[in-house]
Amino acid sequence: DVKVTQSSRYLVKRTGEKVFLECVQDMDHENMFWYRQDPGLGLRLIYFSYDVKMKEKGDIPEGYSVSREKKERFSLILESASTNQTSMYLCASWGFSYGYTFGSGTRLTVV
C-alpha cells in the first residue's frame, strides 16, 4: 500500500518557536509538495520540489522554508511560528505510477 506519511497528526507550538513538519513517501516519487488548507481558501501551495536538493516557492512561501536532503523526505520548516500559521498542512507527492498522493495532514496550532 503506497503511502505519504506525515509524522504528526496534531501539533501545538508557541509563537516564535521553530517548527519542523516531516513528510516521507515510499513511492520513489521525484515531485513533492507542501500545501496548507484554510477554510474558504482551499489548498494553497507553499513549496514544492522536483528533485533532491531542489526547491521552488509556491504561492505562499513567506515564513516557510523546506529541506529535501533525500528523495523520500520533504520537510517544511516554520522558522519562527506565528499565529497566522495555524492551519492544516498537507504533504503530497506525484509520480507517473500513482499520480498525486496526499498525506493525512498535520493540524498545527500556534498559540
Place this chain on the structure above:
Amino acid sequence: DQQVKQNSPSLSVQEGRISILNCDYTNSMFDYFLWYKKYPAEGPTFLISISSIKDKNEDGRFTVFLNKSAKHLSLHIVPSQPGDSAVYFCAADPPPGKLIFGQGTTLQVKP
C-alpha cells in the same frame, strides 16, 4: 488571484438525489482537471479527472463535465449517499505539474 474558483462554499442535498458541484477556471491553457474528496483530519483522495480532449468522464456514480468555452467544469454525483458528505476540491494540473486548487465545496447529504 484565484485561478480555480468554487463559488459555492456549501451544498446540501437529500439522499438519492443528484449533487452538482461547480468549478470555474480563468486560464484557458489549463487542460487537465481533477476532483478530490476530503474528510476532516484526512488528506484529499482522488475522485475523478478529465482531460480537455474530452467533455465528459464517468466513473460509477461520479461524472465530470467540462465546458472549455465557458472555462467551467462540474461534478455530478448520482445518486447521492450520506457517505458522500465531505469537502470537494476541484484542481487544475498545468505543466510543469503542481495542482492549483479551488476553495472547496462542503457537501452534506441528508438521509
